[in-house]
Amino acid sequence: MRRNRQGGGRVRLAVACAATTAVLGPLVWLWQDSLLPEAYSVMDMGYADVGGGPPVAAAEHAAHSGGGASGHGRQEAAGRDVTELIADADLPADVAVTMVARKQRFTLPSGRAFEGYTLNGRSPGPVIKATKGQLVQVRLINESVPGGITLHWHGVDVPNAVDGVAGVTQDAVGVGKEFTYRFVADQAGTFWYHSHQMSHAQVRGGLLGALVVAPAPGKSAAEEDVTDVVALVHLYNGVRTVNGREGDVPVEAPPGARVRVRVINTEYGVMPAWVSGAPYRLAAVDGTEVNGPAPVQDKAVGVAAGGRTDIEVTMPEDGSPVRVHLGGPAGVVLGSKSYDAPAVSRPAATLDLLTYGTRAPLAFDPGKPDRRFAYDIGRRPGFLDGVPGLWWTVNGHLYPDVPMFHVSEGDVVRMRIVNNSGEAHPMHLHGHHAVVLSRDGVPATGSPWWVDSLEVGVEESYEIAFVAGNPGIWMDHCHNLPHASEGLTAHLMYEGVTTPFTVGGPDENEPE
CATH class of the missing domain: 2.60.40.420 (Cupredoxins -  blue copper proteins)
Incomplete structure (x- = not known):
């Protein structure tokens, strides 16, 4: 009897081991198969x-x-x-910028202190402005960002060598090192730049800024007479800012003036934008002009994460202010005599870009x-x-x-x-x-x-x-x-x- 019990115990142990192997074996294989090499x-x-x-x-x-x-x-x-995929090395730079990246405590334009990253001592970094056809040159110096840094030109179809993706188009720029980006700004529009090295941490921490490419000379007088406003929306520790500022950003705009508000959504989810006080036109999406944009009222427009939307407003002749809401009650307030434009709730309807504007070949x-x-x-x-x-x-x-x-x-x-x-x-x-x-x-x-x-x-x-x-x-x-x-x-x-x-x-x- 004792020998039989011992034999039965061995069988049960063998069965248990086999069952464990059957369950854990595939998991161990899947785990092993998922491991990435130190470099690839x-x-x-x-x-x-x-x-x-x-x-x-x-x-x-x-x-x-x-x-x-x-x-x-x-x-x-x-x-x-x-x-080898670069801009013509013989072309001189029309726009030359030096960016010094640091890890530091800094103060937002609103006055709030923040632990993060800066470009030239600030966040967001400086707005880079160019004209279509110009060669842009940006010298990036990493003074103190641990783990390295790059700059990716979001929405700009740059040559591949300067796309700024660590491990794909360049090596991360380590502390004490530098890298120079050169590209021809061959599309007018609203764009932005940000780090693409540990971007989920570095972008949130402040390594970002706006890039605006104006149309080439030769615009009509009507096109020239437009007030241009950059509105880069970013969350710092959950605090919504526009150009690093909490609350409203006031912009002077006289009666009858046309204003283009270049909305840049640097966050992770779609952001609604809407206008109160006047109709608006959706002039451009992701740096491309909309063909035949019609006036819009009582509708919001959804701005994708990383996306840009150019909203154009004609100011009321009576001088009353206009508010461009950017994801909430705060935003850009356009005015002349007053910037007292009360917040208005988000409209129930959203503009459908599938049907907006006029078809074109x-x-x-x-x-x-x-x-x-x-x-x-x-x-x-x-x-x-x-x-x-x-x-x-x-x-x-x-x-x-x-x-x-x-x-x-x-x-x-x-x-x-x-x-x-x-x-x-x-x-x-x-x-x-x-x-x-x-x-x-x-x-x-x-x-x-x-x-x-x-x-x-x-x-x-x-x-x-x-x-x-x-x-x-x-x-x-x-x-x-x-x-x-x-x-x-x-x-x-x-x-x-x-x-x-x-x-x-x-x-x-x-x-x-």
Whole structure:
């Protein structure tokens, strides 16, 4: 009997061990498989997606290297290094700025002290102003920001070498080092700049500023006679500011004057903006002019995270003030005799950019794309670099096993973005502007709606299109920056383009 009991105990122990192995074995494998190396190239991550088009050189190399988590491998064929994709080195700078970055305690224009980061001793950093066609040169010096810093030119389709993404287009600029950015401002509009090294912490901490590109000379007298106002909205420790100032920003505007308020949303969620005291026109979205903008009353406009909206107002002839609300009661107050414009609640209706403005032809045919891509956003439990959690997915895959979208220069690209993740995501493709074709299957019928930052709501789907006309390796990620750091990131990669930079490594490159 004793021998039988001992034998039965061994069997039960063996069964328990087998069951434990059956349960823990796959978890251990998944954990091990999720671990990232100390340094890796984004070219080595995920899998090649050619969008139904012909294979490109990097994708062919991936096929020979066996695919999988290191599917691309380094492309050995002759091509262009991202460091070669620069502005003409012989062009002199028309606008030259030096930015000194520091980690320090500083005082906002409102008088509130804040522990964070500054550019030239302030946050937001200085407004950079240029005219279309001018070459902008910015010398970035890191005096005391630990972990390094970069500057990304959000919404500006710069050459890839100066896109400012640590580990992809450059190394992070460490303490005591510097980096110079040079690009031609070839699109007039409202843009901004911010760090793309640990951006979820550094942007929130103050490493950001506005960039405004004015139209080239030759405007009509009516176009010249417009008051220009920058309104950069940012939260410092939960305190909403406009240009670093709490409360209203007063701006002098005489009766009958036209005023363009350049709204920049640097936060993580969509921000409503609306006007009381006069009708307004939505003049531009993400740096692109709206065709045939009609007057708007009693409607808010949603500004995506990272997005920009230019609101144009004609001041009342009786001299009464006008308030531009920016996500709440505070905002920009335009006036001459008085700035006593009471706050008005957000309108119930929101302007639909799918139908706003007048249709205009596109310079390409999105109905005949060379490549079609899917960017399906989801969420599931798993491991991200060994950490268990509920993580974002792209096309069902956890980072880094996400698609690398391959294109050839000149391709017409069509992409369908679907959000089944349970949270909204402002999607930002670097280096390109895309036109919105439809939302939830409903075609766009208004002005061409060009975006670089698109709010994709819960259970929404968008069809967008663009021409692959800016060679490089470009991030395509959620601009709710903590989401990007949690795996909601993919890349667009051009045929024959390679990068020598790695995420991690001695320069501690951490783009998100």
